Amino acid sequence: MNAHLEQLSPRALWRHFRTLCNTPRPSGHEAALVATLERWADGLGLAHDRDAFGNLRIRKTATPGFEAAPGVILQSHLDMVAQANADYPHDFTCDPIETWVGDDGWLHARHTTLGADNGLGVAAALAILEDETLVHGPLEALFTLEEESSMGGALNLDEDWLEGRLLLNLDSEDRGQVYIGCAGGADVIVEARLPSAPLVDHEVALRLSLTGLSGGHSGIDIDKGLGNANRLLVRVLRALEPFGARLVDYHGGTLRNALPREAFATLALPDDEQASASKRVAVLQEVLRAELAGVDEGLTLTLSPMATRPAEALTEPASQQWIRALHVAPCGVERMSVAVPGVVETSNNLGVVSLEGGRFHLCALVRSLRDSATQDLADRFRALFELVGARTRVENAYPGWTPNPDSPLLARFCRLHREQLGSEAEVKVIHAGLECGILGGKYPKLDMISFGPLIRGAHSPDERVELASVAEFWTLLRALIEDLARDDAW
Template identity: 75%
Template sequence: MNAHLDALEPSLVWRHFRTLCNTPRPSGHEAALVAILESWADAQGLAHDRDSFGNLRLRKPASPGCEQAPGVVLQGHLDMVAQANSGHAHDFTRDPISTYVADGWLHADGTTLGADNGLGVAAILAVLEDPDLRHGPLEALFTLEEETSMGGALNLAESWLEGSLLLNLDSEDRGQVYIGCAGGADVEVDAQLPSAATSDHEQVIEIALTGLKGGHSGADIHKPLGNANRLLVRVLRSLEAFDARLISYHGGTLRNAIPREAFAQVALPADEVDAAMVAIAGLETILLRELGSGDSGLSISVQRLTEAPEAEPLTLDASVMLLAALHAAPCGVERMSADVPGVVETSNNLGVLSLENGRLHLCALVRSLHDSAVVAMADRFQALFGLIGARVKVENGYPGWAPNPNGELLATFNARHAALLGREPEVKVIHAGLECGILGSKYPHLDMISFGPLIRGAHSPDERVELASVEEFWTLLRALIEDLATQR
């Protein structure tokens, strides 16, 4: 499958990316790909090993005469975000990703593409295979479960890596290099809320809020995008005037993807349904006006259900309290950085929200350049949802990556970028959880940078990569490795 990728340049990179597209690899299901890469390494004569978590390392000795060059660790993560458009049947644990080219970009058919971080991984494999590349000692580090928990990086073996320089290939902007990133943590909210049976005079309706763009909960959080959970909660709040009671709710599938869709069932007096539907239509118009061109695809549909619901609705008091807490919860950009202009300092994404049989579950992802701000935001959730008796826990915390604008690796990269492309790159700090922060905490001696090709729509079915940027990325990566091979 995806044979057309073999015709693209650079062929070494795209051939490996084809393997990644054809091998299902959602987070937690990377074993098949690891086995393929180990077999490939054996065929290439490359040493390989794994740490106790399962992270994979491949090693290639230096080119003759470059043995004294600093060791370079090329790093990427093997897993991808599993997101498909509503109605598009795709089993990410079994089905390959189907790709196509349009207007100079590579897309996937109805799903995430996996260019994040598949193209970084493909480029690393191409480096290891390239017979003409002159290089110092190379290590390829492939981590697991980055998209769901940063588990691979968090559990990475210490005193394992040997290199002193690290190239993280998990960035998504052409002409930019990253030297810092936000840390973060998952905030999990759970509660069992009281319910009461529907009465004979109540009617059940189902509300679907769809059509939003979605996006990366870090890199895209500052953009004028709608969050389906935030917006549907607002719709449900408007129905309190009709004594509506929440029965069920499902919104978002990943805590690090801005939710594109959300669905809810409510029970309300039958003689209020028509008025409620008029109110929802009016609010849809208002929300479309507020979102503007930033997210113009919003659609809210309402359906009357003829069969009794499978679960009881919440009591009216419980429904009102829950929606009030969700409406008040932090969502989006909390603060911009005072020290790095244009960079988000602290944010939160209401990523996954569900209500089933009275059981509430919310998973939010808090990010900040300051670890203390992550703690403070998590504490706000504990304070807010504690008011409705919910249990709140903070998990999967990971540190940020403090910028080092005076690093020698950055200077070498800037010089090579200028020589090849006629300009120095923009030096950036990203509001997303690159693994560099965690890796740096385990290997504080590492001098690190992060760069990559131009990817847009990551973590959503709109994900795409610009073909020309992949060629530029590959040329730059090869040249940088050759430059580093001359250093002592």
């Protein structure tokens, strides 16, 4: 599948990306891809090893005469976000990603995430390793695991394993930009067992659905004004409280690092309030569409009778308590950065919310450029839900990456960007969880930058990559590696 990818330029890079598209690799299921890459490395005579967590390293010795050049680490993560449109059956653990090239010059996937994040970084590193025309110093390609789900690969990376002095993270998503800092983050988990009571004779069961939102990356896109399905459906549930609605179940979002596109709830409602509730939902659909106009215009809100009648729903006090707690929970941009104008400093994403059989579960992702602010917002989130008797915990915390504007590697990159592409590179800090912050904590002497091709819609089925930007990314990467090897200033 995806044979057309090998007709794109640069061919070596796209050939490897085809392998990635044809090899399922959602977070936690990277083993098949690791085995494939190890066989590939064996075929080229490249040394490879894994650390205790399973992160993969492939090494290539320097071009003869350039052994004294500083070692360069090409770093990317192997896993991808698994998101598909609700009406499209796709098993990310066994089905390949089907790609297509649009007339607009962008590569897309059919109804699923594309995996350009971070598959193109992986493909570029592999293409560099097999390029026999490239002059280079010692090279290491570091491929981490479970970045999208937990940063597990970077958090558990062996120390005193990597040998290089310079690290090129290939996981950025903007053309003409180079990143020197990123947000840290933490998952906040909320769990509770909620009281329920049987439905009474005059109650009917209704299905409340909110669909059609764009979704997106919970860091990069958090300030775009896009809808969060959990935030919006809870708002609708709050508006239905006066009609005596009781929650039976709830399911919204699938990943804590993706803006939820859809959310669904089953309600028990007095029969004589059904018509009024339906009218209220219809009004709210128009209100929400108006609020999202020009930004996220696909919202659809429906309330329809259930074919089967559930036996129980939350008690009315419990239902109201939890809807209200969710309604006031932090969601979206908390604070913009003063130090880095135009960049979000702190945010929270209500990523995954579920209620089934009285068991409530929530996973939110807090991000901040300041580790202290990450800790504070996570603590506020916990305090809110502890007030209503929930069990809370913080998991998968990872540090931010403190910018170093005086980095020699950055200065070299900016010069090459100007020479190779004829334009100045924009130096940026990103409100997303690049692995650089974690890696810098384990290897504090590393000089690091992050760059990549232009990707849009990451973490959603709208994910796409601009083909021309991939060619530019490849040109710049090759030039940088050669420049680092040839200059004796190191």
